[in-house]
Amino acid sequence: MHIYAFGSVCRGDVSPGSDIDLLAVVQGHDPRFSPDDYSIYSYERIREIWAEGNPFAWHLAIESKLLYSCNESDFLKSLGKPTAYKNCLQDCEKFFALFKKARASFESQAESKVFDLSMVFLAIRNFATCFSLGTLDKPDFSRSSALRLGKHTLSIPGDAYKVLERSRILCTRAIGEPVSDGEAQVAFGQFSRIEEWMKGLLARVGNGAARI
Amino acid sequence: MQHEFNNRIAAQRAILRVINRKSWSSEQLFGLSSKAIDRWVSVNHIESGSELVKLIRDVSAKMFFLANKSQEQVSDEYTAVRVEIAAACDAIRIELEGAAV
Numbered sequence: 001m002h003i004y005a006f007g008s009v010c011r012g013d014v015s016p017g018s019d020i021d022l023l024a025v026v027q028g029h030d031p032r033f034s035p036d037d038y039s040i041y042s043y044e045r046i047r048e049i050w051a052e053g054n055p056f057a058w059h060l061a062i063e064s065k066l067l068y069s070c071n072e073s074d075f076l077k078s079l080g081k082p083t084a085y086k087n088c089l090q091d092c093e094k095f096f097a098l099f100k101k102a103r104a105s106f107e108s109q110a111e112s113k114v115f116d117l118s119m120v121f122l123a124i125r126n127f128a129t130c131f132s133l134g135t136l137d138k139p140d141f142s143r144s145s146a147l148r149l150g151k152h153t154l155s156i157p158g159d160a161y162k163v164l165e166r167s168r169i170l171c172t173r174a175i176g177e178p179v180s181d182g183e184a185q186v187a188f189g190q191f192s193r194i195e196e197w198m199k200g201l202l203a204r205v206g207n208g209a210a211r212i
Numbered sequence: 213m214q215h216e217f218n219n220r221i222a223a224q225r226a227i228l229r230v231i232n233r234k235s236w237s238s239e240q241l242f243g244l245s246s247k248a249i250d251r252w253v254s255v256n257h258i259e260s261g262s263e264l265v266k267l268i269r270d271v272s273a274k275m276f277f278l279a280n281k282s283q284e285q286v287s288d289e290y291t292a293v294r295v296e297i298a299a300a301c302d303a304i305r306i307e308l309e310g311a312a313v
Contacts, residue, residue, distance in 0.1 A: 036247060098221060105225060112240060118243065172243060174250065
């Protein structure tokens with residue numbers, strides 16, 4: 001068993017709203033670890049994502065710290081660098097599809113708007129992270145990756161972005177004030193701009209900007 | 213493989229829609245994490261041992277199973293869990309229609 005911290009705490013990028021991301025690498029099922037508190041992976045699966053050049057493998061390779069090792073080895077370090085990231089276009093398309101489904105759902109019903117806003121945030125964040133990993137010199141795995149892309153940064157008002165981020169935290173860690181209908185509409189008002197931003201970056205990746 | 217991630221989100225959305233179709237006294241259920249379920253149970257004063265809450269916690273656990281398996285090849289076990297999630301969605305709908313929670 002190996003336990004790692006990764007993400008914001010390893011970057012020193014902490015704030016009152018940030019949590020501590022923990023990874024447990026285990027052999028088989030280990031009931032000591034709750035999926036609410038840990039990302040739980042088998043050794044085999046970690047080796048697979050390393051070989052795939054999966055963005056999460058790159059995230060761990062760049063931003064993780066060993067907390068516990070059952071045998072004093074650093075398992076992730078022993079794997080070296082993951083395979084080069086090749087799926088930038090497919091991953092960005094996947095998160096664009098996630099955004100479009102969340103938008104369509106938001107527009108068609110009133111029951112789970114916070115969840116849809118949360119999925120918009122997830123789509124924006126993951127899209128930006130994959131774009132940065134595939135095309136920029138320095139990948140950004142932070143929660144605010146979409147706001148840290150230099151000239152490619154998502155430009156929407158801060159209050160709308162905060163509503164999306166709050167929705168994500170409500171859906172996962174369940175902390176924070178509920179999102180009001182008015183706040184939801186503020187975020188919704190930026191959906192077209194978000195879609196245009198994604199389309200623009202997708203065109204760029206599709207035209208060969210990805211660093212392969 | 214690329215579609216599994218979005219399919220899992222769609223399944224979660226479908227379950228939340230069923231649950232949130234009912235007008236809860238304080239807050240809708242925001243997500244299927246344990247913490248989100250805990251909050252929803254608490255703020256709406258729902259009986260934590262009710263059949264509905266058990267069903268939702270069960271489907272939440274299955275979702276996490278799929279999340280951990282989502283990048284892997286589809287196995288018999290994976291397929292079985294997807295069928296179970298669809299059945300759980302129906303069971304939640306029936307429970308909401310038939311019981312005062």
